[in-house]
Structures are given as C-alpha cells and as structure tokens.
Amino acid sequence: ALEDLNISGMMRRCRVKVDEKTGGFLKNGQSRKKGLNRSISDASWGELILNIEYLAAKQGKVVIKVNPKYSSQECRNCGHKDKYNRDGEKFICTECGYHEHADIGAAKTIRFRALNLVRGDSAKPGISA
Ligand SMILES: [Zn+2]
Structure with a gap:
C-alpha cells in the first residue's frame, strides 16, 4: 500500500x-x-x-494507492484529525492522548486505508488494523 x-x-x-x-x-x-x-x-x-x-x-x-489526506494527522485510536496531533516525529492525539512514532503511525494508517479499500468497508481506524 x-x-x-x-x-x-x-x-x-x-x-x-x-x-x-x-x-x-x-x-x-x-x-x-x-x-x-x-x-x-x-x-x-x-x-x-x-x-x-x-x-x-x-x-x-497488487499495489494499492490510497488517499494520502491527513495520513499523518489522523489518530488511529479515535479517528480525530488535527494538525496539532503531530509534533515532528511524535504523534500525540489532542483528543484521546494516543501516542506513537508519527511515521510508523502514518504507515499503519496507510495500510489500514488499503485494507478498507480491499474489504470494501469504511470502519473507523483501529489499533488492531
Ligand atoms: Zn485519538
């Protein structure tokens, strides 16, 4: 993805x-x-x-290309999008406090979006995905 x-x-x-x-x-x-x-x-x-x-x-x-919008600003725990969620390499959700390395989180979000495209569902982001 x-x-x-x-x-x-x-x-x-x-x-x-x-x-x-x-x-x-x-x-x-x-x-x-x-x-x-x-x-x-x-x-x-x-x-x-x-x-x-x-x-x-x-x-x-297959290679799946996903919408890149807010991939680094979207919380994978609660779905909250905020440019203040990201501080350099750190991702800290301003809504729920979820935190992880920003690049790794964005990579997981991209994988999640690709899986959603394949499965055809539009579930909220989740840590397990
Ligand atoms: Zn959150």
Missing part, C-alpha cells in the same frame, strides 16, 4: 508573495520547500513506486 502522492505537484515552486504596500517580496516558504524538494528527488520517489509496482506484478501481488 502506497500513498497516492502527486509528486510533481509536491515539487512545484511556491507562488511568489509580494507586499502590497512596499512592493517587496515576502517570505513564501520556498527556502523551506527547497529542502523538501531535494529530499523528494534524492529519494527518487517516482522511481521507487515504479520498482514496487514492477516487483509486485512479477510476484502476482
């Missing part, structure tokens, strides 16, 4: 922001984004996905 990510969209440059009063440029997050773009292209995500799809097809397995 993979997140259905729009890689070219993620790597697009940020829109330029201009201060209406002074005409000068304002911070638009591009310098921060540059680091993200670099790590996306370093990891060659597109190539990695192709490789996974190739190997899966060779072994008769």
